[in-house]
Structure formats: C-alpha cells, structure tokens
Amino acid sequence: MLLEVNELRKTYATGFEALKGISLKVNKGEILALLGPNGAGKTSLISTICGITNPSSGSVIIDGYDISKNFRDARKLVGLVPQDITLEPFEKVLNTINFSRGLFGRKKDDALTEKILTKLSLWDKRDSRIMELSGGMKRRVLIAKALIHEPRLLFLDEPTASVDVELRQSMWDVVADLKKDGVTIILTTHYIEEAEAIADRVGIINKGELLLIEGKASLMQKFGQKILKIELQKRLNQLPKDLSEKNVKLSDDGLSLTYIYDTKQKKTGITKLLSNLSNSGINLRDIQTDQSSLEEIFVNLVKEKAE
Amino acid sequence: MNFQAVKAIYFFEMARFFRTLLQSFVSPVISTSLYFVVFGTVIGSRIQEVEGISYGAFIVPGLIMLSVMTQATSNGSFGIYFPKFIGTIYELLSAPVSYFEILLGYVGAAATKALFIGLVILATAAVFVDLKIMHPVAMILFLVLTCISFALLGFILGIWARNFEQLQLVPLLVVTPLVFLGGSFYSVSMLPSIWQTITLFNPVVYLVSGFRWSFFGNADVPIFVSLLAISSFTVVCVIIVAWIFNTGWRIKQ
Structure with missing residues (x-):
C-alpha cells in the first residue's frame, strides 16, 4: 500500500x-x-x-x-x-x-x-x-x-x-x-x-x-451493458411474437435484430433468443457484440446517483 | 532542517535580483545621487550645519534608511506575492519544506538585496560628502536589523495582498511617508515642540535616530530606545508571520 x-x-x-x-x-x-x-x-x-x-x-x-x-x-x-x-x-x-x-x-x-x-x-x-x-x-x-x-x-x-x-x-x-x-x-x-x-x-x-x-x-x-447485433439472411417484416415480448428490436430495413442485455445478470437470455430464432426458422448471417465505453458507464452512474 | 531548500529559494530570489540589475542597482544609485544634488548641494548650501554636522553628511543615514526600508519591504512582499500570483506557490507548499525554511529563503534574500542597496548608497554618499562612521558595529547591526524586519513586514504584505495595487499600498502610503516624516532629512529638535511630541509616535524616528547615532554619535532619542524599537518591531513581525503560518491565512484556504 x-x-x-x-x-x-x-x-x-x-x-x-x-x-x-x-x-x-x-x-x-x-x-x-x-x-x-x-x-x-x-x-x-x-x-x-x-x-x-x-x-x-x-x-x-x-x-x-x-x-x-x-x-x-x-x-x-x-x-x-x-x-x-x-x-x-x-x-x-x-x-x-x-x-x-x-x-x-x-x-x-x-x-x-x-x-x-x-x-x-x-x-x-x-x-x-x-x-x-x-x-x-x-x-x-x-x-x-x-x-x-x-x-x-x-x-x-x-x-x-x-x-x-x-x-x-x-x-x-x-x-x-x-x-x-x-x-x-x-x-x-x-x-x-x-x-x-x-x-x-x-x-x-x-x-x-x-x-x-x-x-x-x-x-x-460490472456496468457494461452489451448489445448483441444479429444480421439476418433474409428480410423480416415482423418479429415473431415470442421475440417481440423480449428486449429485441427489428431494424427499419428488416435485416438486423438488436438485443440489449446486462452482463451482471445470471441469465443473459442469449441462448433462449438464439434457440427461438432457430425455432422460428430465421437464418442468421452474422453476430456481433458491443460493450459500452467508460464514458457511457460514467454518464449512467452520475445520472443514477442524482436520481 | 532542509538547508538545500533554503539555499534553492535564496539563490532563486537572488538570481531575480541580478537579472534585473538595472532596476535593482542602478536606480537606487541614481535616486540617491539626485537627493544629494538637490538636498545636499542646493538646500544644504543654505543650511549651515545640523548638530555640528554638515547637512550633506547629516542626511546620509536617513537616505540609506529610506531606501533600505522601502526596498526591503517591496522585495520581501514581491518575493512571496509573485509565486502566489502566478500559481507557482503550489511547489513550495507541496515540497518537504517547513514554513521557517520558506521564510528564511525569501526574507533572507529580500534582506540581502536591501543590505546590498544600503551599502551601495553608503558608497555613493561617500563620493559626495566626507563621512566618518563613529560606531561601525552598531551601524551594521542597525542596518541588518532594519533589512530583516522590513523584509519580514514585506513578507506579511505579500501574503496579505490580493493584487498588485495592495502590494504597492503599504510601501507607498505608509512606509515612505513615515520615513520622510521620521527625521530622515532633519533633526527632531528642529521641529516646533508640539510636533516633536507627535513625531515620537512614528516608529521610524527611532530607527533613523539610532542609525544616525552610529554615524555621528548624537541622536534624537536615547540609543537603547532605538534598539528596543527595532527589536520590538522585528518581534512583532515574527509573531504575525508565525500566526500566518499556523493558520495558513491566505496561503492554504
């Protein structure tokens, strides 16, 4: 010390x-x-x-x-x-x-x-x-x-x-x-x-x-929210019902999905999401994840304390 | 004791003095010469003698005191005010230096400069008038004590001042008038009796008188009173400085 x-x-x-x-x-x-x-x-x-x-x-x-x-x-x-x-x-x-x-x-x-x-x-x-x-x-x-x-x-x-x-x-x-x-x-x-x-x-x-x-x-x-971005093979007009209830969003062009999850949680829900996609017959082209920067963490933290 | 730091501050300050040699050295020589020309030669030719001494010689101790007091005050105040003003004081405060060492460095340098100027004026004066110093040891003692005490006063002012105007305020509006009215250019006995009494409230009278005694052997007030005055003034300044350091007044908010 x-x-x-x-x-x-x-x-x-x-x-x-x-x-x-x-x-x-x-x-x-x-x-x-x-x-x-x-x-x-x-x-x-x-x-x-x-x-x-x-x-x-x-x-x-x-x-x-x-x-x-x-x-x-x-x-x-x-x-x-x-x-x-x-x-x-x-x-x-x-x-x-x-x-x-x-x-x-x-x-x-x-x-x-x-x-x-x-x-x-x-x-x-x-x-x-x-x-x-x-x-x-x-x-x-x-x-x-x-x-x-x-x-x-x-x-x-x-x-x-x-x-x-x-x-x-x-x-x-x-x-x-x-x-x-x-x-x-x-x-x-x-x-x-x-x-x-x-x-x-x-x-x-x-x-x-x-x-x-x-x-x-x-x-x-600890504070990082992660964003999972899934690119699809084919355009999707509407999200399947069991997906739209979750934190999943379909892009305007219908070619990608985004899912925001918290790494602090025990279950991130990724496995479920992927199996749901597969069950609905949606084919994936690519998957990527983004982690929030310290800047976002910082802004969130200061905001949280102020509330 | 961090002697290395005292040395560093002292020589850093002295370097400033030598860097501005024209301002620090030439200007007191010129102004002293002017005083001699105007007071000593022009006015002095109409005044026969003061207490058995030619007027030109009579004003020498007062002239030295005038410069030494104003220079010690302004150097002492500037030395510590400048780091405060530009912010470099952070370095002093975060270094393993005690307040006493900071004081020793700054006041030591300011007093040295004032002493140097005092001796330069003495040498200049010797060119114009015939000078004899009756009590050289006392003369040096008075000179050194005055340099130190007024450098301490300057140090206090430098810490107190919040801007350059305040920094100039006391040397210009207090020290200079007190020195002029303190018998630098006249003997207190030449004043009307009511003013002789009033003038005794001016602390500078005691310093000039004592200093003049060391030259000519006669004084307006007894020599021990002069010594007591300069010593008390030094002690008062030291007490104020100690208080400033203990409280961190205007240094560590």
Missing part, C-alpha cells in the same frame, strides 16, 4: 464542501485514474493530499507517513504536476528544474536532469526562457519539475487538458515508462479514453464523493 486516504473532508471558508469524506487505497506501482466532471473535487483531493490545502478532517498516509505528522517524509515521495501551467515566465528551463530539486532537499544531479529532459524532449530547450516555449513544452517542463526529485507517487492533474493528440500520446508513453520504473501514478481526467488507455483502476468522483473505485476491466464488466 502506498497511499491511504481515510475519510478526507475539505470545506472551504466559503462553506463549499469540496470533499465529503473520501477514502481510498492505492497500491504500489498502480495507475489510478480519477474521473469526474469539472468541480467534482478531483483537484481538491490532490491538493489536500499534497499539502497545498489543509484538510478539514480525515487523514492521509503515504508509504506509512502521515502527511501532517511526518510531512517531510511523506512529501519527499510525492511529485505533483498541476492542472494549470504555472511557471515563472522569465526563468530558464534548467534553473526552474534545479530549483524544484533543491526544494526537495536534493543536490543538483546533472546526469539525471539530462536524462529526464531528454525523455521529455526538452534537453535542447534547457537554456530557453519559459516564456519562449510552446504550451505543450511548458506542460512537459511541469512534468520534469515533478520528476526531478524522483518521486514514488506522482499526481498528474489533467495532464492532457488542452494538449494535442500527438503530445497526448507521448504523455501516455511517459506514464507507461514511469510505471515500468515502479512509480505509482494518480491522474485526474475528464477524458474517459485516457483512463481507458492507461489506468489499472478507475475512481469516479462527483460532488466531493467517491462514487466507486474499481479495476478498469471489472468496472466495464
């Missing part, structure tokens, strides 16, 4: 309750994606864990160190890439990175700096001033700053917000490399494909509550 969050609450001075008792555990080497709409509390959660805001109550333990009692030991393990691009515009890339390392009590390490900057394609820009860099480069500078003290737990707050497709892919590659090195990563995003592409587990946050946290595959399975 690398991170343990217990009943974490945060109420701002304005009375706004950003976190309503969040508890979660993250294992070493894991990638956890926190999904949620804007204002869900993702950034508040990260800020509180990292020490940027004080929690109202609850505790956070990082690798056995409490963030308030052993803040030095706890924070040494953590790297943070913030959501907004916050960099001193007049500083040079190399200086701002060395500054970050210094803050973590570490002496300059030229070899490591070169390694990280090269990995993030920033080595050529090391003597450029921040204001001369493009948006994507600035974001990579933020990542370099977060990695320069060799954290074991890395927070990426919306790492690919307003980032082009190519850069997004390269970010994912960086994340994959870090995982190989055993770094635990928690990222927030509202791009579901991001969570789908790189996370091991997915947590869904809405209105300061953790609605669920699950392995990506089991989450998809």
